[in-house]
Amino acid sequence: MLPPAYEAKKYEDKIYKTWEDTGAFKADANSDKPPFTISMPPPNATGVLHLGHSVMLALEDIMIRHRRMKGYEALWLPGTDHAAIATESVVIKNLKETEGIKNPRSLGREKLIERIAQYVEKSQDTIRSQIRKMGASCDWSRERYTMDQSLHRCVNEVFKKMYEDGLIYRAERVVNWDVALQTTISDDEVEYEEKEGTLYTFEYLSAKQTGDKPLYVATSRPETKLGDTALAVHPDDKRYQHLIGKDFDVKWAGGQMINVTVIADHTVDMEFGTGVVGVTPFHSKTDYELWQRHKAEIKADPIQVIDEDGTITGHIKGYVGMTVQDCREQFVEWLKKEKRMKSEESYPQQLSISYRSKQPIEPLPKLQWFIDVNKKTVSWNGQLMSLKEVMQEVVRAKKITIIPDRFEKTYFHWIDNLQDWCISRQIWWGHRIPVWYNGDEVFVGLDAPEGDGWKQDEDTLDTWFSSGLWTWSTLIDPAITEDNTLSLDDLFEGSADFQKFHPTQMLETGYDILFFWIARMILMTTYATGQIPFETVYLHGLIRTREGKKMSKSDPATCIDPLDMIDKYGTDALRMSMVIGNTPGNDMRLYEEKIKGYRNFTNKLWNASRFVLGIFEEKGISEEPAIDTENLTDADEWIIGKLNKTIKAADSALTDYKISEAGQVLYDFLWNDFCDWYLELSKGDKQNTAVLYHVLKNILILLHPFIPFVTEEIWSHLPGAKGMLIHEPYPVPQNEKYNHVPITRLIDVVTKIRYLRAENKIEPARKIPVIIYAHAKTNELKRNEEDILRLARVSELTLQETGEKPDKAAADVVHGMELFIPLEGLVDTDKEKERLEKEIKNLEGYLKGLKAKLGNKKFVENAPDAVVEGEKKKLEEAEEKVEKLKEQLAQF
């Protein structure tokens, strides 16, 4: 016999182990079943499981279990990401702090990589065991890591292919330099932070120089003006027409000499500042582009003011080696001393911050590798397109669907603004760029060419370059990737998994990585494989605190630790709580009471099962009994009908990825239909074990994707259940003819009696006589007389078609049936009278509205017949009810 409370801890790990050990999660590439594949978004190999992972794992596990039960060859492929910058900086920090190594890079490239790899190996185990804790039914035999040899091969092959197609090129550009981490980052990794800054306006050119008035320039970064090469004005700006095309020597503090040419460009805003922009090509992307457009007119060459380490370069006299901040302060001092500072106003500034280090980024000119997103060399559907165009095309043509669809707009908008993607990073942890140099010679390939003197590029690839291949690089057979004579196409053809499982069906992840990852996968995969990476993208929202705040690692009080919650309430409860009320694209608040609520739900299922299993034991049931359709009560038919409806609703909701809706339907069915009514109705002596078995069995199957552990445990106690629940096929409705109206009416009668009892303060334990004049429904109620006696605590039930109205009884009307509780002395007659009057008044208001509606010609003419008929019926019923209530009132 099952214990009275479900203790998740006792069962979960054991059940997971059995699933895994018996290969329940394993997909078969040779099966005839249609594939259903989800590539698990790989958590960072260094990470610890947080709620973001939990919600992803819960949603994906529900999807995959549902499809597995529906007869698909379901593959959920797990793995981890080497998370280049994130991992390297964590390890460097650890080395500094715990081992006292001041400059971990001094260990040398090989040694440092080794240390990082060791660290990763350790933390991978953590994340793996935590994924298991969530009950994720992923195929561990296919686990991949973005640094696996086979994935490395794919990375190199794609790089080479893109290089040969001219889509990857090397160029000097102004890029985003993360001073703290000493590497470039991509445009998408730059965040903007609003900060109170100062706008300095100062005299740039004297009146003598302009031959007119002094020329003022406004800037928030005065120090960069030490390296200006031009002054830009709007072509229509009347104030500066006479200066356009001229150039001036400017002598700054410390003896720094520059030459600036005045250029005209439409991008300059006449209204802002003085309408003049100092152009520093090497420290601003905008300025760089300005310079590119006007290169020919500008006399001076660009000057690099700031160095990689964030200090002033040797090109700036008087400030060499200073920090940017010091340089700014001193230069401002100098301007003031020279009486050239006109104003200093505070104004809100958009500070560029690195997503990785959270430190300011410095735009710097650097020689880097880029992916060209505009070059039309990609063949797609027989047309030559650019990478951008393919990315747009697959979503526009609905080859890929994004849920919710509003994110498609966001996606298109992002592509419209997309510029060439900087893919090289100056860190050591990652896929090293497969390019070799020997003097002026450049070679792109897996290994260095024959001969001496070849040196590999020092840089590594952006981590998203490799994760962009995730849906398919994980399906390439590692056994064949060692063979370097094979082409990329050979690798596709030779990999059974790729052939069976790609394109994948579902990519589920948080909307915050739509650009970083989803878009990159579409870009990389359409190009490399000629296939889309996935058919559907499901974007879940962020988990927030009860107050709606972001949970942040730096403020542990705001965080809920999923492992804590699992420990306290069980995995199933956590899963339910994260999935119900969670709709795609919308953030969701999670708090402990909610999780507790779903713990109660798992316990409810446990106890309902305990009850049913107890009946089976008592009656010696050892096999699934067959339902005798000739011998069903109203309640049996009702619950079968309800179950059928539930199966359909849950299945179609899950098929449409409406996870929350499916969960709610099942919650409601178990608690409100099965437990509150069917089990209560089964407490007499007319238990139908076959129906109980049928319904419980189906409940377990239906709930299994949501709460896999408790359902699997109960399943193991179900007499005659074969194998594990995880393998059970999804139910289909059976005996669909049953309608359940009699029981619906019975429920309303019982509820009404309970209501009258409560309203009239009749002690719950006391059994009372009840009179029902049920008119046409008399026979129907008679069949279930005993249930009314028991469920409504009735001592004596007078049930007949009609009769005399008793004096001073509590009374009401349900479905045209008249109810009376005639006990003198029990009922407070004044109160009951008042209650009746109130109800009549309420009904009359309702009637008035209905009559007005039906009296409205336009309504009758325009509304569909079914609606009009419905309203008429309502009117009839309400009128009849009012009439009866009035008669009852007359008894007082």
Add this chain to the structure above:
RNA sequence: GGGCGCUUAGCUCAGUUGGUUAGAGCGUCUGGUUUACACCCAGAAGGUCAUAGGUUCGAUUCCUAUAGCGCCCACCA
């Protein structure tokens, strides 16, 4: 500056071809030792569906504007 979303009961949220007197869970209140479950049972109270217009026989649902909150994008130096 551009774009997107949200606003429904005290709290957290559901609610799609526009048509029941708008729903759930938690909380609150009144009761409860009923042959599973107090992690429970029975009953109740609680909403002008942000505001103002419009379309319609009919609007929580569609349109427009406004307000508040939030998010994303962007070369006002």
